[in-house]
Amino acid sequence: MPKQDFSIENWATxxxxxxxxxxxLKALTQxxxxxxxxxxxxxxxxxxxxxxxxxxxxxxxxxxxGLLETRLVESDEGPARKYYNLTTYGKRQFDxxxxxLSNLKAGLDSIGNGKESRA
Amino acid sequence: MPNWTDNAAAYFAKALDWIRSNHxxxxxxxxxxxxDIKNHVETEITARQLALVSKDEIQKxxxxxxxxxxxxxxxxxxxxxxxxxxxxxxxxERFQERTSKGGRFKRSLIVTxxxxxxxxxxxxxxxxxxxxxxxxxxxxxxxxxxxxxxVPVIVFWNYRFLKSATPPSxxxxxxxxxxxxxxxxxxxxxxxxxxxxxxGIIYFxxxxxxxxxxxxLLAALLLAQRLLKNHPKSHCSWKTVGIGFLLGIxxxxxxxxxxxxxxxxxxxxxSKETTESLSGIRMLRTVGSEKQMLEACLxxxxxxxxxxxxxxxxxxxxxxxxxxxxxxxxxxxxxxxHDLAPSFRLGNNRRSRWDPxxxxxxxxxxxxxxxxxxxxxxxxxxxxAAQGYVEWTFEFVNESYRQAEARAILDLPAxxxxxxxxxxxxxxxxxxxxxxxxxxxxxxxxxxxxxRDPLLVTSKGADKVMFQCFPIPRNGGTMKIRLGITFPxxxxxxxxxxxxxxxxxxxxxxxxxxxxxPYG
Numbered sequence: 001m002p003k004q005d006f007s008i009e010n011w012a013t014x015x016x017x018x019x020x021x022x023x024x025l026k027a028l029t030q031x032x033x034x035x036x037x038x039x040x041x042x043x044x045x046x047x048x049x050x051x052x053x054x055x056x057x058x059x060x061x062x063x064x065x066g067l068l069e070t071r072l073v074e075s076d077e078g079p080a081r082k083y084y085n086l087t088t089y090g091k092r093q094f095d096x097x098x099x100x101l102s103n104l105k106a107g108l109d110s111i112g113n114g115k116e117s118r119a
Numbered sequence: 120m121p122n123w124t125d126n127a128a129a130y131f132a133k134a135l136d137w138i139r140s141n142h143x144x145x146x147x148x149x150x151x152x153x154x155d156i157k158n159h160v161e162t163e164i165t166a167r168q169l170a171l172v173s174k175d176e177i178q179k180x181x182x183x184x185x186x187x188x189x190x191x192x193x194x195x196x197x198x199x200x201x202x203x204x205x206x207x208x209x210x211x212e213r214f215q216e217r218t219s220k221g222g223r224f225k226r227s228l229i230v231t232x233x234x235x236x237x238x239x240x241x242x243x244x245x246x247x248x249x250x251x252x253x254x255x256x257x258x259x260x261x262x263x264x265x266x267x268x269x270v271p272v273i274v275f276w277n278y279r280f281l282k283s284a285t286p287p288s289x290x291x292x293x294x295x296x297x298x299x300x301x302x303x304x305x306x307x308x309x310x311x312x313x314x315x316x317x318x319g320i321i322y323f324x325x326x327x328x329x330x331x332x333x334x335x336l337l338a339a340l341l342l343a344q345r346l347l348k349n350h351p352k353s354h355c356s357w358k359t360v361g362i363g364f365l366l367g368i369x370x371x372x373x374x375x376x377x378x379x380x381x382x383x384x385x386x387x388x389x390s391k392e393t394t395e396s397l398s399g400i401r402m403l404r405t406v407g408s409e410k411q412m413l414e415a416c417l418x419x420x421x422x423x424x425x426x427x428x429x430x431x432x433x434x435x436x437x438x439x440x441x442x443x444x445x446x447x448x449x450x451x452x453x454x455x456x457h458d459l460a461p462s463f464r465l466g467n468n469r470r471s472r473w474d475p476x477x478x479x480x481x482x483x484x485x486x487x488x489x490x491x492x493x494x495x496x497x498x499x500x501x502x503x504a505a506q507g508y509v510e511w512t513f514e515f516v517n518e519s520y521r522q523a524e525a526r527a528i529l530d531l532p533a534x535x536x537x538x539x540x541x542x543x544x545x546x547x548x549x550x551x552x553x554x555x556x557x558x559x560x561x562x563x564x565x566x567x568x569x570x571r572d573p574l575l576v577t578s579k580g581a582d583k584v585m586f587q588c589f590p591i592p593r594n595g596g597t598m599k600i601r602l603g604i605t606f607p608x609x610x611x612x613x614x615x616x617x618x619x620x621x622x623x624x625x626x627x628x629x630x631x632x633x634x635x636x637p638y639g
Contacts, residue, residue, distance in 0.1 A: 036158070036163075050186075051183070051184065051185060052186075056152055057152055
C-alpha cells in the first residue's frame with residue numbers, strides 16, 4: 001500500500017491562491033468600499049485564510065495594474081479614509097474571471113455524470 | 120478619543136518604521152503599506168472603543184493584522200512566508216530570504232577574519248619581520264608569500280557573490296578550499312601561540328595576529344557554507360571545497376619541497392656512511408637550494424620552519440663542511456655574495472649581511488650597516504700614583520634589519536689593562552663582573568643565545584683586548600659601552616701615542632677616528 005502523505009492543507013493553499021484576486025474584485029462589484037471594512041470582510045471569509053495585513057499589498061498591486069482605483073476622504077473621526085472601487089478595466093476583467101470560474105465549475109460538476117464513450 | 124500610553128505610541132512608531140524599511144524594496148509600496156496599516160490600526164482601535172491603548176494592545180493588534188510578530192532584529196519582514204496572489208514567490212524573493220537570514224554577523228566575520236586580518240598580518244610581518252626574528256620565518260620564499268597573499272584576495276572575490284543572485288563558479292568554491300588548506304598549514308605552528316594570544320586579547324586588547332591563520336580558516340569555511348546555501352543549484356558542494364583543499368595541500372607540498380629535499384639531502388650528506396654521504400652530496404648538487412645550504416651554515420637556520428619534519432638535523436659546522444664539498448668554495452665567500460634577507464622585505468632593500476661569527480672570539484667580516492656613532496675618551500693621569508686612567512665610550516648604531524654584534528680588538532697602552540667595563544641598559548649604567556676567561560666566554564655565549572644584553576671583554580695577547588657586545592637593536596637601534604683602562608703613568612706624548620686609534624686592527628663596525636686626543 002503506498003504511503004499516505006497527501007496534505008489537504010497544501011492543496012487548499014494552492015486552491016486559495018487562485019481566487020484571492022477574484023474575491024477582492026467580487027467584493028467591489030457592488031460599489032465603492034472603505035478599505036478597512038473591505039479588508040475585515042475578506043479576512044473573515046472562512047477558507048480564504050489570509051490576514052488583514054496581507055490584503056493591503058494585494059489591493060495595492062491591483063491598483064497598480066489598473067483594476068482598482070482609490071480615493072481619500074478626510075474624516076473628523078480619525079485618519080483620512082481610503083476608499084477602493086473597481087475601474088472599468090477592472091469590471092471587465094472581473095466579468096472574464098467570473099465567466100471562467102463558472103465554466104470551470106460547470107465542467108468540474110459534469111465529471112462523472114456523462115456516459116463513457118466507446119469507440 | 121482613546122488615550123495612548125507613551126510606550127504604545129513609541130512602539131507603534133517603531134513598528135511603522137520597521138514596516139517601511141522592510142516590507143518591500145519599492146519604497147513607495149512600503150510607505151503605502153505602512154500608511155494602510157496605520158490607518159487600519161487606528162480605525163480598529165476606534166471600532167473596539169478602547170479607552171486606553173497600551174503597548175500590549177498595539178502589539179496584539181499588529182500581530183493579528185500582519186499575521187506575524189514583528190522581530191526588530193530581523194532585517195526583512197517575513198512577508199514572503201505568505202503566498203502572494205499568484206501563489207508562488209519569485210526566485211529573487213526566495214534568494215533574498217535565504218541571504219538575509221542571520222547574515223549580518225557572519226558577513227562581518229568573513230570580512231574581518233578573511234580579508235582585513237590577513238592583510239594586516241601580512242603587511243605587519245613584511246614591515247617588521249617580528250615573527251621571523253622571534254619564532255620562525257613564515258614567508259621564506261616568494262611562493263610562500265604568494266600563498267598567504269591569496270587568502271584575502273580569494274575571500275574578497277568570493278564575498279562579492281554572497282549577495283549576488285549569480286551563483287559562484289566551481290573554480291571559486293575550489294579556491295576557497297585551496298586557501299583553507301593554506302590557513303590550516305599556518306594554523307598548526309601558530310596553534311602553540313593561541314593561548315597567549317587569547318590572554319593578550321583579554322588583558323591587553325591585542326593579540327589577534329597569531330590567530331590570523333585560524334580565523335581566516337574559519338572565514339573561508341563560513342563563506343563556503345553561505346555560498347553553497349545561498350545557491351543550492353550551483354552544482355557545487357562540500358566535495359568541491361574538498362577538491363580545492365587537496366589542491367592547496369599539493370601546492371603547499373610543492374612550495375615546501377625544495378626545503379624538504381634540501382634538508383633530506385643535507386642529512387644524507389652528513390651521514391658517516393660514505394655511499395650515503397656521496398648520494399647526499401650529489402642530491403644537493405642537483406636539487407639542493409644553495410640559499411638553504413648557506414642558511415644551514417648559520418646558527419639560526421632552524422628558525423626558518425616551525426615544523427620539526429622540515430628542520431634539518433645537521434649542525435652549522437657540519438653544514439659548512441658539506442657546503443664546501445658541494446660547491447667547492449668556503450661558505451664565508453658565498454655569504455658575501457648571497458643576500459640572505461627574507462624574500463619579502465619592504466622598507467629596507469639593502470643587502471644585510473649575516474654575521475656568522477656572533478658570539479665567537481674573532482672579529483670576523485666587516486658589517487657595513489653597523490656604525491660607531493659616537494666615541495669619546497675621558498681620562499686623567501695621576502703623577503703621584505704613577506698611573507693613568509681613561510674611559511673610552513663607544514656608541515654603536517645598527518642600520519640593518521637584523522640585530523648585530525659589535526666586535527673589535529683594541530691596542531692598550533703598554534702595561535695597560537681594562538679595569539672597568541660598563542654597559543648601558545635602558546639608559547642605566549651596568550658594571551661588568553670579572554672572572555676567568557673560560558667562564559666569561561661561556562656566560563657571554565649563553566646570554567647571546569637568549570638575546571639579552573651582554574658585553575664581553577677578553578684579552579687578546581699582550582696589551583690587546585677584544586670587546587664584543589650584543590644585541591645592538593636593528594633598524595637604527597643603538598648600544599653604548601664604556602671601557603675603563605688603567606695604565607702605568609707615562610709622559611703626555613706617550614699617552615697620546617698609546618691610543619693609536621688609527622692603528623686599530625679593523626673592527627667589525629665602521630668608524631671615524633676621534634678628534635685630537637685631549638691630552639695630546
